[in-house]
Amino acid sequence: MRKIYFTPGPTELYPVVHEAIGEALAGHVCSINHRSSEFIDIYKHADKGLRELLGIPDGHRILFLSSATECMDRLVQNCVERNSQHFVNGSFAERFYRTSLELGRNAKAVKAEHGHGFEFESGYSFPEAEMICVTQNETSSGVAVPMERIYRLKQDNPDALLAIDIVTSAPYVKPDFSMVDAAFFSVQKGFGMPAGLGVLIANEKTAERAHKLKSKGVNIGSYHNLITLFEYADKFQNPETPNVLGIYLLGKVCGYLNEYGAEKMRTETEVKAAELYKAIENSPALKPLVRNPSDRSMTIVIADAGDRQKAVREELLKSGYVAGSGYGKFKDSEIRIANFPMHRVEDVNVISEILSSTT
Amino acid sequence: MRKIYFTPGPTELYPVVHEAIGEALAGHVCSINHRSSEFIDIYKHADKGLRELLGIPDGHRILFLSSATECMDRLVQNCVERNSQHFVNGSFAERFYRTSLELGRNAKAVKAEHGHGFEFESGYSFPEAEMICVTQNETSSGVAVPMERIYRLKQDNPDALLAIDIVTSAPYVKPDFSMVDAAFFSVQKGFGMPAGLGVLIANEKTAERAHKLKSKGVNIGSYHNLITLFEYADKFQNPETPNVLGIYLLGKVCGYLNEYGAEKMRTETEVKAAELYKAIENSPALKPLVRNPSDRSMTIVIADAGDRQKAVREELLKSGYVAGSGYGKFKDSEIRIANFPMHRVEDVNVISEILSSTT
Missing domain, CATH: 3.90.1150.10 (Aspartate Aminotransferase, domain 1)
Known part of the structure; x- marks a missing residue:
């Protein structure tokens, strides 16, 4: 049936994904070395296509992780020494919040009922927060936070990093990255790809924070800490052998959408x-x-x-x-x-x- | 050409992988829910096939991560509070060692020259080591440590966990898991699959260690800590949406090899x-x-x-x-x-x- x-x-997989998998198999994409110029071209192609599609400026790096959940983990571990502030109105926002708690941080949450948005009218001030985490599109409740509300949060809290979960809104959503320090998604949603690739878009400030935490002796992790990820991304590579097929397919989907x-x-x-x-x-x-x-x-x-x-x-x-x-x-x-x-x-x-x- | x-x-991809990708696309494997019975069946099939192929006993869990590098990271973070002992004779053994250092552990190393094995004759005693890490098959130098040497290490150091990197020796190597607490590989080597899946085989003792560390206030990480991974593996699931296609293909490759x-x-x-x-x-x-x-x-x-x-x-x-x-x-x-x-x-x-x- x-x-x-x-x-x-x-x-549903994007139709272009079916075709692209066939091309990848014929072109030995899954066999090439992940330090080769062929791989670097694949990474560059995905990087370029995603920048065009979402309007990502040069200062933000595009980093390849394994899932959106991993992106949450790495953002907290690398950018928060003590205090993170969360907006929780569903299970995925809750996961971001719990990730911070599990990593031993002092995570605080503004909560909203299932199916309801937040009371943004009076503004929010979080003087202690090192990072403000917003699930821009909450997959469990179907609530989206309007981007203007998110920019306002950044304006009201300029010293905090702003990280947004756009797992199920990308590539429909096109954030103004001058107002957003980090955004992440996984590819098995709006990009219609097989699962197994998380994409983290993060600016210099997130890496600076990681350097600062590291210099203070905070454990920021090993192979997927932001410092290492940035270093490799600047060479269009990953610290480990990544999901090469996923990166290849992402480039194809972005290329298709940009052309469409x-x-x-x-x-x-x-x-x-x-x-x-x-x-x-x-x-x-x-x-x-x-x-x-x-x-x-x-x-x-x-x-x-x-x-x-x-x-x-x-x-x-x-x-x-x-x-x-x-x-x-x-x-x-x-x-x-x-x-x-x-x-x-x-x-x-x-x-x-x-x-x-x-x- | x-x-x-x-x-x-x-x-090179295994020929069976080409066929299985076609079957996966036709069968909507990349679209099914990762909490559904269909996914659980895919996980069970891979789990069963790999157990048969490598002789993995029931007490060891088969956990799906994203890369062998991530397996190194998680093993150290969850099983080592202070001291890890490494055998370093190449770049991948060095990575295991450096991972431990980067995670702030006191990592020690026995070193061997490029292309040479270790001096196992007189035995090794590491009374302080919580985990002994051996790169059973070092991809950078082509040196393999005979399994008998590795079992001897365990016999001489029964209180330490023994973790082995079998990244490029699996599925040729078939460890005696009664002597090995943890082993890991990635699938783009001997299994001839697309990269993006790391497989960690770990026994109860590793999870017990994680519980012990957690109870002492050691940060064992969030979504991919061993406790969480074990909990989900017991339901044949993953904490996050995993590389479903990879798990499906692993089952197919194992099934093929078992039949062959x-x-x-x-x-x-x-x-x-x-x-x-x-x-x-x-x-x-x-x-x-x-x-x-x-x-x-x-x-x-x-x-x-x-x-x-x-x-x-x-x-x-x-x-x-x-x-x-x-x-x-x-x-x-x-x-x-x-x-x-x-x-x-x-x-x-x-x-x-x-x-x-x-x-």
Whole structure:
């Protein structure tokens, strides 16, 4: 049976990924030496394509790790001696927060209820925070923090580093990197690739912080500390043999999207999201989990389906669409529908029809 | 032009890997949820196949990390509070040693010259060592430590954990895991897979050590600490979304080798290695880097080619064979030829002919 994955990730592979894997196998990409000029060209190609796609300035390095979870770990270990400040409104923000606690840091959190945004109106001041960590697009709750709110945080707390989790919003989201010190994602979401590659975009200030911590005797880790990662990235290499195929595929996906038109992809994402939310609102049996439209993610659309959840997912599956269940304790009552660049408008039309006709 | 990689890794992909990637794409392996029963089955299949292939007992967990370098990092961070003891006879053993130093541990090293083994005759006693780290097969120098020597180390130092790097000897090597607490490899070597997966085989004692360190307030890391990895491995899952395709392919390669016959593969490896060493000895222009036959690796065969190195590698390339250069400062004078299970005897015959006729 035909199956198309609209799951939050791992998700449907980008069609270009299928082709590119074939090219990689024919071109011995998985056999070349990771210190060779051939590998360096692959790294450069991915670096260039991602810079163009997300508007990443030269000062920010593009570092290849293994997962977004590892990015959280390394950012805290390298940039926080004592205090990190988190915004927690779901399981992945919670993971960032817990990572800091597990690493023995004094992590603090502003919390929001499931499906709700934060009270940004009065501003936030965190004089002690060395790093402010925001899950810009929370995959478990479908809440997105508007980028303007995040820039405001940076303006109000200029001495703290600002790190954002864009795991399920990239490449739709295009942050202003003059306001963001670090951002990270994994590739099995919006980039439609096989899992096993985390991408960390980090500026000089993060590396300076790592140097400072190291000089104070803080343990910043070994092979994947920011100092080492920066040194190798400046040679378009990794400390260890990385996921070469993943880096190759990332370059191909970025190249495809840049050629297709990044802004066109972004507009389409918004159009598809609007259609999905409207369909959920139109159904008498469903409601959008995120009530406030300005808090809604464009890429993770969540329907609170109550006891109709199983039936709706089965109905979608009859047409070949695999939608995600809710996360954690909402597993059986919510439906998470990903709206990534590889998800075609024709399929979103069919899904929306099924959703809106759910009674 | 046809190219066959005889490089130490990344190396030639196993033919079964090409097929299995096609099956994985058709079967949506890269899109399934990493908490689903489908993923758990993939993990179980790899786990079962690797246990059979390497004779891994139930008490040892098979953990999926991202690289062998990460395995070194996690073993030190989780099992060593103060003192680690290393055997250093090449660049990868040096990396294990340096990892411990970078993590702030008091690492000590027994050293051997490039291309030489260690003086095991009189035995070694390391009363302070919490972990003894041996690079069983040193990829940079082609020196292998006989497993009997390694077991003797464990017998002489029963209170220390014994961790071995089998990065380029697995799956040829089949350690007696009753004598080995931890072993690790990466898959882009003897398993002929795309890079991006590290495999750590570790027993209960390593996790007990991690618990002990944690209870003493030692920072054992966050998502990939051994306690968390063990907890997830017991559910056949990973803390983060892992390299699902890599785990799938590992299961396929193990399944293939088990069916082919692991002992047959091991015998063939020895036959091919003998042929390569003989060819190098027969050439008036080449000599085996490792003089003592009992120190020679079966899987990384190194010829000291002096100023003939470039010419020999070019001659091999004319027949389609990509051989590795020397490592580090021996880049231009040594030739490293991998002898992994996917390397066919017919090709080894041709390579041996070219080598032995080198003048």
